[in-house]
Amino acid sequence: MKTLQLWPIVTLDPGSGELVAFDPGPQRTLYTLHTLGSPDHRGGGPASSKHRPVASRRYRAQAWLDGECVLDAIIDDKHHNIHHLQPLGDDLLLACARSHQRGGYSRLNGRVYSRSGELLRELALGDGIEHLQTTARGEIWTGYFDEGVFGDDPISTAGLVAWDAQGTSVFRYDPPAPLDSMADCYALNLASHNETWLCYYTGFPLVQLRDHRIVRSWTLPDPAIGSHAFAVHHRHVLFAGGYRHRDTYHLLSLDDGPQACAAASFELIDEDGEPLRAARIAGRGDTLYLLSGRRIYACDIHRAISESGR
Numbered sequence: 319m320k321t322l323q324l325w326p327i328v329t330l331d332p333g334s335g336e337l338v339a340f341d342p343g344p345q346r347t348l349y350t351l352h353t354l355g356s357p358d359h360r361g362g363g364p365a366s367s368k369h370r371p372v373a374s375r376r377y378r379a380q381a382w383l384d385g386e387c388v389l390d391a392i393i394d395d396k397h398h399n400i401h402h403l404q405p406l407g408d409d410l411l412l413a414c415a416r417s418h419q420r421g422g423y424s425r426l427n428g429r430v431y432s433r434s435g436e437l438l439r440e441l442a443l444g445d446g447i448e449h450l451q452t453t454a455r456g457e458i459w460t461g462y463f464d465e466g467v468f469g470d471d472p473i474s475t476a477g478l479v480a481w482d483a484q485g486t487s488v489f490r491y492d493p494p495a496p497l498d499s500m501a502d503c504y505a506l507n508l509a510s511h512n513e514t515w516l517c518y519y520t521g522f523p524l525v526q527l528r529d530h531r532i533v534r535s536w537t538l539p540d541p542a543i544g545s546h547a548f549a550v551h552h553r554h555v556l557f558a559g560g561y562r563h564r565d566t567y568h569l570l571s572l573d574d575g576p577q578a579c580a581a582a583s584f585e586l587i588d589e590d591g592e593p594l595r596a597a598r599i600a601g602r603g604d605t606l607y608l609l610s611g612r613r614i615y616a617c618d619i620h621r622a623i624s625e626s627g628r
Contacts, residue, residue: 319566320582320625325589326613327385334378339403339412340609342602343381344454344508347388348614351403351412352378354392379403379410382614393435398427402450404458406430406483409438411452413460417445417471425471428458428485441485444473449506451602456483459514461503468501477503477518480530489530497523497535505546505557507601515550524555524578536578542568547601549619554581556619558599558606565595567606569622582626586617 330337330350339351354376377400381389393412401415414427428441443450443458446466451459458481466474473479473487477500480489491500498520507515514527522543525535542548544561545568553572559565567586570578586594586608594615596608606617 320584321587322567322584322617322621322625323587323589323591324594324608324615324617327616328382328614330612330614332612334380337598337609338377338400340598340600340607341403341450342600342605342607343405343452344511344602346383346603346605347405348382348607349389349403349405350380350382351400352380354378375399377412379412381405389433391433391435393431395429398429402447404450404452406452406458407456409433411441411450411458413443413447413450415447417442417473425473439484441481442473443481443485444479445469445471446474448503451506451508453508453511455511457481457488457511458483458485459506459508461506461516461518464502464519476500478506478516480514493525493532497521497525497532504544505548505601507548507550507603509550509603515548515555517545517548524572534572535576536572537576538578539568539570539580541566541580541583542570542578547599547606549601549604549606549617551604551619551623554619554623556606556617556622558596558601558608565593567617567622569619569626582622584622584625586615588613588615 334352377393379391398414400412402413417425417427425442426440428443430438446462448463449461462474476490478491500518502519505517523535526533542557545557547558549556557568567584569581588594598609604619608615
């Protein structure tokens with residue numbers, strides 16, 4: 319196994335509060351969202367979280383580009399626990415992972431704010447949002463975990479949906495045979511404004527879409543199955559872990575056949591030469607972003623390709 323050493327690109331402020339969103343946006347910008355005040359979540363992630371907090375929520379939204387903070391805004395959201403943050407044109411999209419139709423809660427779990435903190439509009443984005451990414455042209459993509467796909471909100475049943483900036487659905491995933499329908503969107507990567515990559519259960523295919531149409535799909539070797547994040551560039555994909563080896567990173571080559579081929583495996587180490595254990599990992603385009611403690615690292619797929627000798 320090969321080794322890749324990474325150095326932090328950002329060190330987060332220790333006084334920022336609890337990190338609730340860690341989402342890469344378009345054009346190599348990474349977005350983070352912290353709660354200011356005591357956290358009010360149930361469980362350890364979006365699937366088990368509460369929809370509404372007991373008290374009003376205040377959030378600190380930040381964006382980082384090439385290690386520099388390019389956004390630092392305060393958002394007051396009195397009605398939602400937030401799990402995702404993305405840009406939407408000149409504005410900000412905050413979303414709660416759950417819509418919770420049961421119990422009379424509003425289905426409007428997406429909220430668009432100006433960068434000065436003014437609420438502009440609310441969107442119904444479906445229940446069970448595992449992944450949310452937007453494009454530079456203002457399109458919204460939502461991938462859902464299984465409780466959303468098989469839940470009571472019909473928006474989520476396709477597993478993957480695209481929207482315009484006003485919240486009108488423009489695409490729902492409906493794959494032709496032999497691909498299976500989606501039960502759980504494990505990983506999503508909007509590589510550009512018109513190119514989308516995803517990996518999902520059932521079957522764990524790696525699927526490439528262009529302009530809302532499926533272009534290609536590949537089956538994955540066993541070590542990459544179960545990964546929740548990947549980076550992609552042309553004919554290579556770098557998967558973060560899998561079911562069996564969470565801290566191993568797998569570089570795959572995408573040949574003309576239906577099977578993605580293993581090219582190399584890597585262990586990541588930090589600036590001190592210690593194993594890099596990430597609490598959160600997210601992929602966008604050719605880069606994986608990793609959060610370890612208060613430090614954020616970026617793993618470029620081009621380095622992995624170079625180190626693999628391919």
